[in-house]
Amino acid sequence: MTTTMTGQARAGVLLLLALGAGGAGGCGGTTGGDLIQIPFQAGGMVRDVTRPFTFTTGQGWTVTLSQAQAVLGPVYFNIDAPEPDVFRSGVVIMQITRQFIVDLVDPTLATVAGGASGETGTAVAVEIGLLSTVNDYNDNIDGGLAPPLAEDGQAGTAFLAGQASKDGVVVPFAGRVQITSALVTPLDPIAWLARVSGACPIGVPTGTASNSNCNLTFTTTSGTLALRVDPSHWFDQANFCNLVTPEPRASASEGGVDASAPAVTPDAEPVAGDSSDAASAGAAEGGASRATPAPCAPVEGTVYGWSDTNPFNLAVLGGMQGTAGVYYFSLGQP
């Protein structure tokens, strides 16, 4: 019989951080490294800031991000890949315990208070927490969240704004990627929704297909730990037309909707904001006839947001959970 194991997180956190000189801890898997405390900085990818941040998604949308912020953390560097269905399994050697905000369109690295701490050794996988206010699961950012990440009763693990175009359709957008109780299912408990599990800490594996590695080695002279976040693949499974013609998700009973959750912004309502870019972009794109019908018909001048139950939200969240090519950690770089 095929296993029917679900994706539920196991009870108890198997977080084993071997500390102490020589690392001769009483638990299995000790690495025996030296204790270290290093500065930590985070920012967007290095790019020419005089040019728009534009990229093409896996669905063929050309996206230009004008604003992009993400709330990340805590961060755990692991010496092995995570087991399926086990929360924070294996041995963690370095951690960043705070939540922090990353400006994804700004390549400037901003210092995160508290830095990173742990012990020397080589990490091959990293777990990154995403913000969720569900039962206060992961909502500990110092000083709380300010707009645009939090507003009108919503709090997002990311705020994204910009414009997406495809086949003559232009969709200006602005909204928050939210992790709410509506997304929680038996196969997707909050512990799984609100984290990036087993990402390659150096971004993408190096080496050959048969001998690749994701090693990030911490030493007593590593210097500053830096994180650069690339959101360009967050939208690879997203359809921006879902913002224009929002589709209902599965029924509330299946999604585990928390009746006490704040009301979500109706998908059909455009988000108030600067529509000048949207208007000009729409004018620039209009007019050409095409052999295939346009996938949707956004209203010119409208900036589209989304609710937590919009498929767009879950698609982008899935992209944020990308295990390669999204989160690039490095050591010793300014």
Place this chain on the structure above:
Amino acid sequence: MNKVDKLAGKAGKAGKPGLGFLGAALLAACGSSASTTGSANDPQSPPAGTTLTAPTINFTQSSPNTPQTVEVTFSGETLGINGLPFQPVTAGDPYFVDGWNMTIDEDLVVVGNIRLNSNPTADQTWYDMGQEVAHKVGPFVFDAHQALGFKGKDGVEPASPMFVFDHEDDGSAFDTSQRYAFSYDTVVASYPAWNLNLTPQGVQDYVVMVQNGWNKLLRGTATYVGTGIYNNPSDPNAAAAQALFAALPTKVSFMMGWNDATENLNCVNADLGDEADLGDRGIVIYPNQASIAQITMHVDHVFWDKLKQEGAALRFDPIAAFAPADTSATPMSLNAFHGQHLLATFGDGVTPLPDRAPYQPNPSPNASAPTNDVQANPLQVTMNLNGVTAPNGGAFPDDLVQFMAFSAQSQMHLNAQGLCYIKGQNPADPYYAPNVH
């Protein structure tokens, strides 16, 4: 030196002392004068220059049942043999939520480098274990659609014998006071190979596998048995979609070959408890009977709609949407099929393929509640990557069959449900890039 090497070295020092040269080399009467490596578990492979050779199987479920030995068997589970009915026979069995029955016609897989190591629970790093003490190179090819002779590890499924580890490679007996890590590879088809149970069709297909560098080949037939009508009131195109659904072929024979060869390391032994508990890794050696290590193949993983998610829903609509009207004479080759996207469409490549699973009544009490069918957008089925990207960090190929091939890498287990660490499912591994050609 990475951690794996460090711990392997530590375990080796604590393990059995090396005996240097082996004891008596056992040359099983396999109808050959096969090359030997001087291992007590020889012959390792069929004779050079041969193609497929049936190994001599000298054990049954009840005999000789030699203590302190490890009998290696294989099974494709009941599902691999009886298929995947829309109405599950057993509660919890996976099924095609969009209304399809599937019979399996052939399910070939090639395994090799089957090995036992000491110290399977060296630490909490799944693949860490001690030194290798016994191995069998192979390769072995078997049809997981067929098995007989053994009652499999779930107590119902049939299984078939492969070979016996009578001793460690150096001739010493297995130690009843310790467990042994069980690992094996899926390997690209090659000659010579041990043929465990191929039919004449399987023998022909193995030629194709060798030519194409595949390690797996699947033939099946899907038959639509759903009775529901897609009439989602929230879908303005529901009527048109239902018309498209109604126009799909109701029977699709297909075949697919691919290379997802990888290592399945230090498997959890489901005999000992939870199939995912690292504390349950390893084979126990018994003083009064043989131990069994059953290589188990789960056919359903190929059809998951979410990568790396046990219990994901199975779907066939995205394939049927592009299937020829009649595949009775010539099965649909998924190798030539790269038209379906991860955001699924009908055969025109444009019209979204909606999720009709919520509209498929399933009279079976064994059909699970639709909690495993959580399509974010009910108006267009999405094959969920679950964070998996291309090795270079780019987008995963927007191709359903590459998605299926990646998912299939997770098929291999130990003793029915025991999970193995499968290299290639995580970026830190020698990364697996799907290869269906």
